[in-house]
Amino acid sequence: MERAVVYVTLFGLLLALVTTLPIKEDWDIYSFHINSTVTSRYATTVITSRVANRMDESKEIEFHVRIPKNAFISKFRMFIDGQLYDGAVKAKEQAQQEYTDAVSRGQSAGIVSSVGRTLEEFKTSVTVAPHKKVTFELTYEELLKRRIGKYELQIHARPMQPVKDFKVDVYIHEKAGISFINVQGGLSTKNLANAITKTHADKQAWVYFYPTEDQQKTCDSCGEQGMNGDLVVVYDVNRKASIGDIKKSSDGYFVHHFAPSNLTRISKNVVFIIDQSGSMSGRKIQQTRIALLHILSDLAEDDYFGLITFDGEIFHWKRELVQASKENLDGAKEFVQRINDRGATDINLAVLEGARMLNAHPREGSASILILLTDGDPTSGVTNLGRIKSNVKEAIAGKFPLYCLGFGYDVNFEFLKTMSLQNDGVARRIYDDSDADLQLRGFYVEVATPLLTDVTMIYLGGTNLTQTNFSQYYDGSEIVVAGQITDNNVETFIPQVVALSRNSKVTFSETNITEIVSDDLIQRVWAYLTVKQLLEKELQLSGPEKDKVKEVALELSLKYSFVTPLTSMVVTKPPGESTDVLHKPKEGGTHTNPQRGSGLGLAGGSAGGSHSFLTTSAIIQQAPSIVMHSGAAGRLHDDSHRRKIYPDFGMMPTAVEMFYEMEDDDLSTVHFPPTIVTATAPTTTATAPLSHRFLLKAENQSIPLCFDITGNERLKLLHSPSRELSVNGELDSVADGGFTKIVIRVKADLYIDIDVNNIIVRDGQTLTPHTGEELITAGSVTVIKRNKEVDVATGDIRIVILLHERHGEKFLWPVLRQHPSDNSIEGILALKPAVYEELQQTPSSRLKINEQEVDVDRSGAVDYSIVSRPTLGCWLVSADAALQRPLDDFIVAQL
Numbered sequence: 001m002e003r004a005v006v007y008v009t010l011f012g013l014l015l016a017l018v019t020t021l022p023i024k025e026d027w028d029i030y031s032f033h034i035n036s037t038v039t040s041r042y043a044t045t046v047i048t049s050r051v052a053n054r055m056d057e058s059k060e061i062e063f064h065v066r067i068p069k070n071a072f073i074s075k076f077r078m079f080i081d082g083q084l085y086d087g088a089v090k091a092k093e094q095a096q097q098e099y100t101d102a103v104s105r106g107q108s109a110g111i112v113s114s115v116g117r118t119l120e121e122f123k124t125s126v127t128v129a130p131h132k133k134v135t136f137e138l139t140y141e142e143l144l145k146r147r148i149g150k151y152e153l154q155i156h157a158r159p160m161q162p163v164k165d166f167k168v169d170v171y172i173h174e175k176a177g178i179s180f181i182n183v184q185g186g187l188s189t190k191n192l193a194n195a196i197t198k199t200h201a202d203k204q205a206w207v208y209f210y211p212t213e214d215q216q217k218t219c220d221s222c223g224e225q226g227m228n229g230d231l232v233v234v235y236d237v238n239r240k241a242s243i244g245d246i247k248k249s250s251d252g253y254f255v256h257h258f259a260p261s262n263l264t265r266i267s268k269n270v271v272f273i274i275d276q277s278g279s280m281s282g283r284k285i286q287q288t289r290i291a292l293l294h295i296l297s298d299l300a301e302d303d304y305f306g307l308i309t310f311d312g313e314i315f316h317w318k319r320e321l322v323q324a325s326k327e328n329l330d331g332a333k334e335f336v337q338r339i340n341d342r343g344a345t346d347i348n349l350a351v352l353e354g355a356r357m358l359n360a361h362p363r364e365g366s367a368s369i370l371i372l373l374t375d376g377d378p379t380s381g382v383t384n385l386g387r388i389k390s391n392v393k394e395a396i397a398g399k400f401p402l403y404c405l406g407f408g409y410d411v412n413f414e415f416l417k418t419m420s421l422q423n424d425g426v427a428r429r430i431y432d433d434s435d436a437d438l439q440l441r442g443f444y445v446e447v448a449t450p451l452l453t454d455v456t457m458i459y460l461g462g463t464n465l466t467q468t469n470f471s472q473y474y475d476g477s478e479i480v481v482a483g484q485i486t487d488n489n490v491e492t493f494i495p496q497v498v499a500l501s502r503n504s505k506v507t508f509s510e511t512n513i514t515e516i517v518s519d520d521l522i523q524r525v526w527a528y529l530t531v532k533q534l535l536e537k538e539l540q541l542s543g544p545e546k547d548k549v550k551e552v553a554l555e556l557s558l559k560y561s562f563v564t565p566l567t568s569m570v571v572t573k574p575p576g577e578s579t580d581v582l583h584k585p586k587e588g589g590t591h592t593n594p595q596r597g598s599g600l601g602l603a604g605g606s607a608g609g610s611h612s613f614l615t616t617s618a619i620i621q622q623a624p625s626i627v628m629h630s631g632a633a634g635r636l637h638d639d640s641h642r643r644k645i646y647p648d649f650g651m652m653p654t655a656v657e658m659f660y661e662m663e664d665d666d667l668s669t670v671h672f673p674p675t676i677v678t679a680t681a682p683t684t685t686a687t688a689p690l691s692h693r694f695l696l697k698a699e700n701q702s703i704p705l706c707f708d709i710t711g712n713e714r715l716k717l718l719h720s721p722s723r724e725l726s727v728n729g730e731l732d733s734v735a736d737g738g739f740t741k742i743v744i745r746v747k748a749d750l751y752i753d754i755d756v757n758n759i760i761v762r763d764g765q766t767l768t769p770h771t772g773e774e775l776i777t778a779g780s781v782t783v784i785k786r787n788k789e790v791d792v793a794t795g796d797i798r799i800v801i802l803l804h805e806r807h808g809e810k811f812l813w814p815v816l817r818q819h820p821s822d823n824s825i826e827g828i829l830a831l832k833p834a835v836y837e838e839l840q841q842t843p844s845s846r847l848k849i850n851e852q853e854v855d856v857d858r859s860g861a862v863d864y865s866i867v868s869r870p871t872l873g874c875w876l877v878s879a880d881a882a883l884q885r886p887l888d889d890f891i892v893a894q895l
């Protein structure tokens with residue numbers, strides 16, 4: 001079979017969407033859920049869209065979302081007609097030949113996308129049969145960055161039509177305590193504000209956004225096609241004037257958040273270098289003048305400053321830095337009012353002059369800053385970009401940071417970014433919009449108050465460290481370092497921070513590590529930071545050094561399944577799909593799509609974001625389906641029937657099997673780490689004990705294991721002896737469902753009983769029922785109940801209990817959303833992914849599971865951990881073989 005290839009690209013174009021999306025009257029998005037979990041500033045967000053083709057013919061159905069530019073996609077999968085199509089991250093070069101082959105066959109059809117200032121776009125599509133459904137699920141991760149005293153979690157909602165079941169769930173857990181939390185953005189205004197629920201309980205916070213279909217049409221950018229806007233969760237954590245928060249995992253990774261408070265501000269020396277070339281004419285130069293007037297007004301009296309404007313020449317207000325006295329500021333403002341566009345662009349001369357002014361004015365105990373604002377490429381003087389970067393680096397010599405602000409879409413942002421990184425600064429794009437002056441002022445506020453200079457992060461007994469030297473630390477920001485503790489020996493691990501304050505050297509030291517959290521979380525923070533910084537470093541290098549850094553970044557991207565500029569995501573897709581080849585334009589490029597009638601258009605533009613200058617692709621590749629059939633409930637299918645439907649049925653077991661057609665319920669969706677998902681298998685009669693089927697994810701294979709537990713057994717779901725915490729559940733004996741009751745024991749005589757109707761807290765002999773949506777606190781455990789799910793959190797453990805319903809019968813289904821760091825924790829929910837290899841593949845197959853050979857059969861199971869409840873193919877084994885220990889170890893005598 002010829003293999004078709006679909007490239008799904010994260011676009012980094014920084015421009016507005018200039019066309020209206022078509023109304024999707026032929027397919028229905030009946031569920032759209034966004035779930036974000038933030039732990040220690042690291043956010044994992046899952047977007048799930050369930051779509052049905054309501055027509056009598058096959059339809060192409062789109063999945064079209066926007067994600068933050070700083071995020072890495074780590075998972076994408078689709079569920080179509082009981083089949084899971086999962087993604088695998090690979091080196092981009094591995095897919096290049098398939099990409100070239102697809103183009104040569106004339107199958108290229110680039111889908112044009114565009115993004116705003118802080119978002120990238122992800123889009124794909126799949127053909128769905130008449131009256132069938134598809135579920136899309138996209139996961140992305142990001143480390144939230146602190147700016148001006150707050151973290152911002154940005155969630156963009158644009159499902160393309162009003163959705164009956166639309167939900168955004170945000171959960172935040174910060175061990176240091178949450179000092180405040182607010183909800184902002186265009187989706188928090190007007191009638192939509194009534195759809196937001198916010199709960200704050202010391203170290204935890206929840207935000208729920210459940211707008212009705214009518215409400216989804218009432219925001220500023222909403223309409224008949226539904227919502228199109230941002231929900232921004234803003235928060236900060238409690239701080240003290242110390243070394244900060246240091247968190248480690250049991251396997252020795254650590255992350256250090258350093259943001260001391262109560263420090264004395266340092267006076268600054270700042271030089272503004274303003275492009276006044278002809279391309280700055282009109283609104284750009286007007287907004288620059290407005291912004292500079294406000295910035296000058298914000299200078300403190302003990303600050304010193306300089307102003308340079310440039311085109312093909314340079315123009316000083318004063319040739320030397322002057323104090324920010326009222327008289328000097330008034331004179332500078334008159335100079336700013338007279339700035340007019342003219343001439344060419346000599347960036348080299350202007351930046352070198354700014355560096356000269358700062359070097360000629362050293363002040364002990366002060367911080368120097370150089371800020372360049374330009375909108376174009378160098379066109380006069382030295383125009384070779386490599387030579388300019390070399391000249392600037394030599395002039396600055398590591399003495400102060402250079403911040404480059406690129407105005408508009410025509411600027412060579414990659415050049416500005418590299419020049420900033422080489423000189424301990426950052427580049428920021430200023431968008432040519434009505435609020436450009438606010439953007440300029442907003443950036444200045446971030447660097448307006450230096451508190452420390454020459455910051456050195458020292459970790460005796462640490463290795464594999466991310467960046468540890470920082471030129472300056474500003475009020476409202478944060479320095480984050482991650483690494484590993486050598487030999488995981490905490491006793492020899494000594495963190496220390498040395499820096500210069502206003503008048504003296506200061507040292508921050510502390511020996512206690514404040515928190516132990518999930519192994520996977522800390523590792524992923526370390527990997528995220530390392531990959532980000534390696535990609536930035538690669539920009540600054542050339543030759544073998546560049547190749548070596550790129551190789552390490554690629555290796556980590558593959559290990560942690562990050563879609564970066566160096567990797568692609570390969571996903572199986574049903575046969576017969578037409579090929580889409582999506583390519584991310586480079587910085588300053590334009591991408592058009594004359595071939596595909598997607599209803600999208602593009603008007604000029606440039607890429608942006610932290611890695612937008614490189615191509616990032618997610619490739620969807622055609623592959624044969626796993627053979628599995630979903631028939632009507634209780635309907636028996638023999639081999640001959642299935643062989644007519646599936647020519648490759650020879651791979652299926654010869655035994656007679658039963659499969660179910662799932663029904664749609666209006667249920668809440670949650671998302672969880674890929675440790676274990678559980679499902680219920682059908683029963684042959686209404687009175688026989690129900691055989692509950694559990695799906696155990698496989699670490700090295702795409703097909704999970706499954707095993708059965710019969711009857712109303714009481715199972716140990718989670719047990720932590722050190723925390724005096726246990727979670728047990730009782731399986732239903734006859735109903736076609738899961739658990740009838742789950743009991744959480746917080747300590748010896750404190751229990752939380754959860755059934756399909758109520759939550760009861762048992763404290764000794766006192767029983768307190770809860771039926772509403774109020775926050776419930778029992779010891780260290782917090783519980784909040786919503787429509788059809790219960791959220792349970794304690795420390796770094798988070799469990800979600802879903803309420804499902806089939807054939808009028810309700811049941812509970814527990815899922816571990818956040819895995820605890822304690823290695824002593826055990827239970828069904830704490831099982832690690834299975835490791836197995838296939839020894840043979842016939843209707844009766846044999847697997848090697850953790851060195852033990854077992855006979856298995858190909859079967860199927862319903863996955864109740866996902867609201868769409870797909871039927872997945874699995875290898876059916878005995879419970880003891882799957883668990884690698886006796887099932888009796890997970891059975892308890894009482895709840």
